[in-house]
Amino acid sequence: MSIKFKSIGTIYTPFKLKEEMPIQSKGAAGIKGTIKLKKKFTKGLKDLNGFSHIYLIYHLHKSINYSLLVTPFLDSEQHGVFATRAPKRPNPIGISVVKILTIKENMIEVEGVDMLDKTPLLDIKPFVPQFDNFETDKIGWLTGKTINLTKIKSDKRFQ
Amino acid sequence: MSIKFKSIGTIYTPFKLKEEMPIQSKGAAGIKGTIKLKKKFTKGLKDLNGFSHIYLIYHLHKSINYSLLVTPFLDSEQHGVFATRAPKRPNPIGISVVKILTIKENMIEVEGVDMLDKTPLLDIKPFVPQFDNFETDKIGWLTGKTINLTKIKSDKRFQ
Numbered sequence: 001m002s003i004k005f006k007s008i009g010t011i012y013t014p015f016k017l018k019e020e021m022p023i024q025s026k027g028a029a030g031i032k033g034t035i036k037l038k039k040k041f042t043k044g045l046k047d048l049n050g051f052s053h054i055y056l057i058y059h060l061h062k063s064i065n066y067s068l069l070v071t072p073f074l075d076s077e078q079h080g081v082f083a084t085r086a087p088k089r090p091n092p093i094g095i096s097v098v099k100i101l102t103i104k105e106n107m108i109e110v111e112g113v114d115m116l117d118k119t120p121l122l123d124i125k126p127f128v129p130q131f132d133n134f135e136t137d138k139i140g141w142l143t144g145k146t147i148n149l150t151k152i153k154s155d156k157r158f159q
Numbered sequence: 160m161s162i163k164f165k166s167i168g169t170i171y172t173p174f175k176l177k178e179e180m181p182i183q184s185k186g187a188a189g190i191k192g193t194i195k196l197k198k199k200f201t202k203g204l205k206d207l208n209g210f211s212h213i214y215l216i217y218h219l220h221k222s223i224n225y226s227l228l229v230t231p232f233l234d235s236e237q238h239g240v241f242a243t244r245a246p247k248r249p250n251p252i253g254i255s256v257v258k259i260l261t262i263k264e265n266m267i268e269v270e271g272v273d274m275l276d277k278t279p280l281l282d283i284k285p286f287v288p289q290f291d292n293f294e295t296d297k298i299g300w301l302t303g304k305t306i307n308l309t310k311i312k313s314d315k316r317f318q
Contacts, residue, residue, distance in 0.1 A: 002163040003218050003279065005250040024290045041249060044227040046239030050299020054241075057216075057252055059162050068203040080205030082213075082283040085290070090200060091164040091281045093216055095254065097293050120162065122250045124241040126298070130305035131183045131244070133292040134256050139285070140209020146289035 007120035009037035009106070011058060013113040018062065021154040023073045024085070025096040025112040029150070033098070033113030035121060037106040045124075049103045053127035054110070059120040060092035063158065073152055074145045083140060088158050094119075097127050166279035168196035168265070170217060172272040177221065180313040182232045183244070184255040184271040188309070192257070192272030194280060196265040204283075208262045212286035213269070218279040219251035222317065232311055233304045242299060247317050253278075256286050 013033040015021045022028035035056070037045065048054070065088065071077065072084040081089055098110040108124075139146070172192040174180045181187035194215070196204065207213070224247065230236065231243040240248055257269040267283075298305070 002165060003220075003281070004161040004163055005252070006161060008249050026290055041227065041241075044239040044241045044249070046228065046237075046242060047300055048239055048242040050297065050302075051242065052295040052297035053293050055254070057250075057254070061162075068200065069205065078205075080203040080207055082200075082203045083205060083207040083210065083285055085284055085287075089282060090167050090203070091216075093164070093252075093282050095214070095216070095284070097291070122162070123248055123252050125244055125254070126242055126301070127293060127295070128244075128298050128301055128305065129293065129295060130298070130301075130308065131185050132256070133294075134212050134286060134288065135292075136211040136286070136288060138209065138211035139287050139289075141206055142285070142287055142289075143209075146287065149289065 005122055008041050009035055009121040011035050011115055011119040011121050013115055013117045015116050018159060019155050022114040023152060023154055024149055025098055025114045027149045028112045028114040031113050032111050035108040035110060039106050042106040045103060051126040053097050053099050055125040055127055056096050056098060056121060057123040058094045058115060059122060060087045060094045061120050062116055063087045063092035066090050073154055074148060075141055079141055086158060164281055167200050168194055168280040170194050170274055170278040170280050172274055172276045174275050177318060178314050181273040182311060182313055183308055184257055184273045186308045187271045187273040190272050191270050194267040194269060198265050201265040204262060210285040212256050212258050214284040214286055215255050215257060215280060216282040217253045217274060218281060219246045219253045220279050221275055222246045222251035225249050232313060233307055234300055238300055
């Protein structure tokens with residue numbers, strides 16, 4: 001049984017190809033993108049300008065098929081796909097936190113984009129540190145590897 | 160054009176009704192739930208046990224229709240739905256961060272569940288503070304209101 005969603009808009013970014021992309025929004029400092037919400041949803045943005053950051057939930061639309069074991073960008077060993085943020089997932093859903101620059105009618109300019117150009121947007125939620133930040137140092141295979149987040153870019157492995 | 164996903168498993172929680180539920184996982188301390196992943200995806204959990212927290216991305220399956228303006232649980236005024244975490248959204252997708260207690264084959268016991276019993280699961284991603292925590296104090300209409308997160312429960316407004 002399928003669960004059906006419809007794009008609520010489109011995320012425009014500088015990234016036309018799957019390679020040489022930032023691998024997380026924390027690795028995309030200063031990189032700007034534009035969200036064009038479908039006009040019929042514009043009213044849903046009321047008061048969003050009070051927040052500095054938002055979650056974007058989107059369809060990894062160029063991710064065809066999936067693997068249960070993947071070698072992620074930050075490692076040379078295989079891990080279960082649910083223990084990674086790799087894009088080839090049974091349900092190709094991406095989440096990123098980006099910074100709001102401006103909101104004008106149905107257009108949101110943001111900073112920190114790490115998704116492909118023309119990515120279909122599924123949802124926007126306000127980021128609230130009191131809800132969304134969690135402190136833990138138990139990060140499995142990523143221990144000692146997150147420092148490379150701003151250096152390593154995507155490559156062709158998930159074509 | 161629809162974007163189609165399929166449930167990868169089910170989240171079991173103590174919550175059979177939409178009222179009297181925690182309104183965020185931060186308001187669900189000590190509340191345990193069980194994720195039953197479909198067996199064919201079990202291999203995708205490899206190495207997840209190294210992490211303490213995970214994102215659950217799920218279908219708010221009892222959320223029928225949506226409103227662009229909503230009065231959220233933590234306020235008495237209307238806001239755009241995308242400036243809230245209210246469940247009645249154009250695409251009813253929920254995200255929660257929960258703590259892993261145990262993983263045995265395709266079953267994950269977790270703590271901090273804030274979703275309905277038998278919620279269809281769409282994705283699991285490891286929570287990584289270095290990727291996912293953002294510091295900001297600009298939280299719009301929620302300013303001064305997040306302190307009520309552990310006191311206020313859901314009610315019938317989104318039936």
